[in-house]
Amino acid sequence: MSELRWDPLKKNWVILANNRGRRPQDFIIDREKVVMSACPFCYGREEKTTHEVFAIRTDGSRPNTPGWRVRVIPNKYPVLGIEGDLDKRGAGLYDVMNGIGAHEVIVENPDHERNMADLSPLEIADVLKAYQARLLDLRRDSRFRYILIFKNHGLEAGATIPHSHSQLIAVPVTPQAVSTKLSACREYFERKERCLICDLLNQELANGSGVVRDDGDYVVYTPYASSQAFEMRIVPRRHSHDFALLSEQEIAALARALKDSLMRLRSVLRDPPFNFVLHTAPPMHLRLGKPHYWNSLPYDFHWHIELVPRLTRIAGFEWGTGFHMNPTRPEDAARFLRETDLSVSF
Amino acid sequence: MSELRWDPLKKNWVILANNRGRRPQDFIIDREKVVMSACPFCYGREEKTTHEVFAIRTDGSRPNTPGWRVRVIPNKYPVLGIEGDLDKRGAGLYDVMNGIGAHEVIVENPDHERNMADLSPLEIADVLKAYQARLLDLRRDSRFRYILIFKNHGLEAGATIPHSHSQLIAVPVTPQAVSTKLSACREYFERKERCLICDLLNQELANGSGVVRDDGDYVVYTPYASSQAFEMRIVPRRHSHDFALLSEQEIAALARALKDSLMRLRSVLRDPPFNFVLHTAPPMHLRLGKPHYWNSLPYDFHWHIELVPRLTRIAGFEWGTGFHMNPTRPEDAARFLRETDLSVSF
DSSP: OOEEEEETTTTEEEEEOTTSOOSHHHHOOOOOOOOOSSOTTSTTOGGGSOOOSEEEESSOOOTTSSOEEEEEEEOSSOSSBSSSOOOEEEETTEEEEEOBOEEEEEEOOSOTTOOGGGSOHHHHHHHHHHHHHHHHHHTTOTTOSEEEEEEEESGGGTOSSOSOEEEEEEESSOOHHHHHHHHHHHHHHHHHSSOHHHHHHHHHHHHOTTEEEEOSSEEEEOOTTOSSTTOEEEEESSOOSOGGGOOHHHHHHHHHHHHHHHHHHHHHHTSOOEEEEEEOOOOBOOSTTSOBOGGGSOOOOOOEEEEEEOOSOOOHHHHHHOOEEEOSOHHHHHHHHHHOOTTOOO | OOEEEEETTTTEEEEEOTTSOOSHHHHOOOOOOOOOSSOTTSTTOGGGSOOOSEEEESSOOOTTSSOEEEEEEEOSSOSSBSSSOOOEEEETTEEEEEOBOEEEEEEOOSOTTOOGGGSOHHHHHHHHHHHHHHHHHHTTOTTOSEEEEEEEESGGGTOSSOSOEEEEEEESSOOHHHHHHHHHHHHHHHHHSSOHHHHHHHHHHHHOTTEEEEOSSEEEEOOTTOSSTTOEEEEESSOOSOGGGOOHHHHHHHHHHHHHHHHHHHHHHTSOOEEEEEEOOOOBOOSTTSOBOGGGSOOOOOOEEEEEEOOSOOOHHHHHHOOEEESSOHHHHHHHHHHOOTTOOO
């Protein structure tokens, strides 16, 4: 029998549809690969991109030349543009504002062939430090309500350029998915003086069946009400609202957890398309008429990463209801992810 | 410059991304077609399906034999099962219930090769009458909070069987997408004593640039804050909360409007994958301890159909924010849809 499960963090029901393909092999298909003759993200082709806004270079090399390990550039085809003032107005019953924001690309390593799962923990730590640097910089811009960092891997997950990269989009309104999580956490904290995400983590740890990996610093688990098959959440055990404030040591541990999770996903589902999204507290600009940041507010949020393979399609039912249909029980997914042999390559 | 637009009905922002492919030809690609050797929905193969729960037959033929024009059968692989009592319980911070519901398939015509856009208005009217009959029947089941009728066309829109069919899923909780619309309408009505969907329709009619078709009974328009390219809404001019209560004449007019919209979509985008979803008032079971229906409540909802081609992918940004990125301005989409030549086949 199928089951409906309620996610108190996303405030939504999920349908676990038992009748659908659900073991890893049911999801493994030949996937279209993008082949690029001249990749603009490749080492030595820096002049093909927009001017870099950040890079990690250890050899004293100059911007927009070789010598980088991680490189951040404005997206050449930005969804939202950085120039201009916000212009907000009504349009009858609708509202409209111009598309002010930032859209950047984090090129994760110079080598076209190496995906994030192939990078060493040290190399992944550099990527995470680039995320931190960009978050801290863009937070100073009071036009932005949220800064989303995410990664698309594989064509079905929206990656049109195969060279491994993440993206950052700063938006002038708080996105619905973010405000739902924030309000869930705030309401919970106001009632209980505890963090919802801490409590969810503790419940998953006590239950145990969804835990994929626990190294004492970070827990990786498949949430009980996962909306997608093989969805994973990477959560720090230490309550912390702000990813940008992590120490070097915490970043190093996260890099290990992230690499391990990516390798497990790749191993179990044979390099599936996936997205990951960093959820961290937004900058707040609403107090005393000048920019304030979330770290001056009660610490009721808890940053985390959502890692979601793209295995199923959105159809009319999902569109019309907002439900997701997950064909794999999260506890089954966790078992496959836990037990996979990471020493076998394919 | 891109633009953000707020949809007061779905309570969400949409990003109109001007930098992306946006003319119809940018979306036209070769699509995978499903070829079936033995289609279970075909005329003469009635014994291959589950037992029909409804059919339109005019020749006195018996159930589960040939002679039908429209046929409704339980889905052989239901997402939710019809048998049993609801079992709802907490699971720590989560909630869980067993997957009680109904999942039916409406086979729209006997011929494997004819899609809904190929059917005559009379034939489409029969399909719509089947929707009405199933809604009225399943509403009597007090376990169901909502009954969604929708159609998937094309593999990318979730249709794994190409023989033209719609689906019905009855669910034991009110889906988020439905409750958002219901509450938007209720709040608006409480404040203004007017219907939000009537007022949105009037604004679109006054503006005019999004109107695709208006025959006096039904208006087809591309909503100002469309979240998908070439999204259309089919709205009755006469305020009515309940699709199931439409008269024969109203059904006939809707069949003409629906056929015309499907033909326009097919013509402009060369048979794109699409979904449509019927939004109508849910059964209400909460009063006086016995089933009551929405038509005993203030008429603050207004039924309509959403028709959405599946042209873009969900990637990390959409997943992490809940925003949709629409690469085509709705007013441009409306122009293409209005001006397309329906006499040309392809």
